[in-house]
Amino acid sequence: MRVPAPKISAAKLAQAQDDFLAAWGQMGPSWGISRTMAEVHALLYIGGRPMNADEVMDRLRISRGNASMTLRSLIEWGLVQRVHKRGDRKEYFEAEQDxxxxxxxxxxxxxxxxxxxxxxxxxxxxxxxxxxxxxxxxxxxxxxxxxxxxxxxxxxxxxxxxxxxxxxxxxxxxxxxxxxxxxxxxxxxxxx
Amino acid sequence: MRVPAPKISAAKLAQAQDDFLAAWGQMGPSWGISRTMAEVHALLYIGGRPMNADEVMDRLRISRGNASMTLRSLIEWGLVQRVHKRGDRKEYFEAEQDxxxxxxxxxxxxxxxxxxxxxxxxxxxxxxxxxxxxxxxxxxxxxxxxxxxxxxxxxxxxxxxxxxxxxxxxxxxxxxxxxxxxxxxxxxxxxx
DNA sequence: CTGGAGTTTCAGAACATCTTGAAACTCGAT
DNA sequence: ATCGAGTTTCAAGATGTTCTGAAACTCCAG
Known part of the structure; x- marks a missing residue:
């Protein structure tokens, strides 16, 4: 008889991600970056793929202005980089994965x-x-x-x-x- | 001919201490303690002797309540200890010197x-x-x-x-x- | 028991930081 | 040149943190 494959639903994965965002966000201030900065960084890290400003805004429920400024700070820190996608005018951002x-x-x-x-x-x-x-x-x-x-x-x-x-x-x-x-x-x- | 001994006046020493308090106070938040906590600790460290609450209040220009709560936190952190002086009802506080x-x-x-x-x-x-x-x-x-x-x-x-x-x-x-x-x-x- | 020096507590004020939202800006496409 | 999607900026507002001052408390001395 066969061991059933683990069934991870999209909702469960999203939940795990959200918990991670919260945990990392809390840690941020201890490391010298603000909570929101830490959350944005956490999102880009755990997502593992480039995201645009709208995705970040929607997922973290923050304003456009806040997203823009936070992403800029993360780039200044060197934790995030801009990426351009062909055929897409939006700017994308990705976090260092190492x-x-x-x-x-x-x-x-x-x-x-x-x-x-x-x-x-x-x-x-x-x-x-x-x-x-x-x-x-x-x-x-x-x-x-x-x-x-x-x-x-x-x-x-x-x-x-x-x-x-x-x-x-x-x-x-x-x-x-x-x-x-x-x-x-x-x-x-x-x-x- | 003789090299003149360095003439350090009390005012100069106090100035150096004040600058140190400010510098250490700035560093505090990076280390996870508030600016005032860092300043109180800096004062007790650089002073090199136990001081009572009034001395701390006067030197740092902070209220009695603030001094009391800050000293308590420093004790909780283990950075400062209470000391009793014979014949003096006041409580004294001293910072670890190592x-x-x-x-x-x-x-x-x-x-x-x-x-x-x-x-x-x-x-x-x-x-x-x-x-x-x-x-x-x-x-x-x-x-x-x-x-x-x-x-x-x-x-x-x-x-x-x-x-x-x-x-x-x-x-x-x-x-x-x-x-x-x-x-x-x-x-x-x-x-x- | 009472007086008073010394200490602690804590609600509200002061201060600092973060966030929003809308206007200004950029830039490629037409 | 004009349009419009996308981005940035920033003043005002929201939120969070620290500080003050006065009242309450503790505890020893007389």
Missing amino acids: VWTIARTIIRERLRREILPVLATLYEIRDQTGDETAHAAQEGGGIVAPDVVAAHNQRLDRLLELVQMLDKLGERFVGSEGKGLRLAATVLSKVV | VWTIARTIIRERLRREILPVLATLYEIRDQTGDETAHAAQEGGGIVAPDVVAAHNQRLDRLLELVQMLDKLGERFVGSEGKGLRLAATVLSKVV
Whole structure:
């Protein structure tokens, strides 16, 4: 006797897709993109095919303007690309399908938009209080005791060290063409 | 002739601190905590000593209520601890001073609050469309062609793989007591 | 028990972000 | 040049988040 083939109806598939859109949409804000952006991206990813603005609007129940702006942001992020179909004047949009590339793209953008500016600012702040360190602390020339400044600088230096490490770590992932993240995971699992 | 000692005035130090508060506050939202929370944490970190609610209020110009709720959240996150001073009825708060511990705490909390729920939801969604894969695709029992379902499942599986990896990677950092992050950085820098 | 310093709570105000819808724009076809 | 399908822009409105301030609460001292 034969095992019955799984019967997946169109409705069930659509339901699974909708649940996925909701889940991914929720995750979006944690990753630095808005809920709607995440949902549009999720739709294009899980759909697995290029869609035009109307399809996106109708499926997600958002306005034309919102769809347009959101798709533009996704293109700026590098998560979505425009596609043209012969004989169709509409513009189509498709999402990158390789999850590791998606991850690298997000990391690259967040480094650029969030980590680097903070790093630059931290350097500037560090410069404001000279190169006095715990070791270099000497006779009291300042109005504030040298050791207070030294402690302040130490705290800044430790933080700078951390942020620099995060930056380098991120760039390592982004830079290595292939499966950088996968490699990292493998290495880490063997080390400890 | 003698090099003059750096003269850091109290005002300059305060200025550097203020700039730091602003910079760290900006970074907060990217890390999953609000701007004010990040500023309060920054103040306690850079100050390097326990402070009471009034000091926090005055320095950051926020209301008593806001200070109270923000400090409570920081304690829930595990980034700040209560301290009692003998002979003083006020409560004092101090920030963890080890930056690696801070990083681990943030990663642990974000895993727990953001990654794990999504992971659980993704599993549920994956279950909705059976175990049909590209290889198992067979005679058309469903209303939707089996290969469509198989492709959908593959996309979900690839995403699950990625999120699982992130989760494991995070837990590895959080779990290893010592300098897990530092170790990772060293390892990564040698690999590529 | 009472007074008061210190803390917490929470409804409404202030602020920030996201979304809509309609007008302006683009561009190929006729 | 004109038409019209398709797209983009943006001011106003809707929604969501954070903050304030005052009242309620806690708890110790006298």
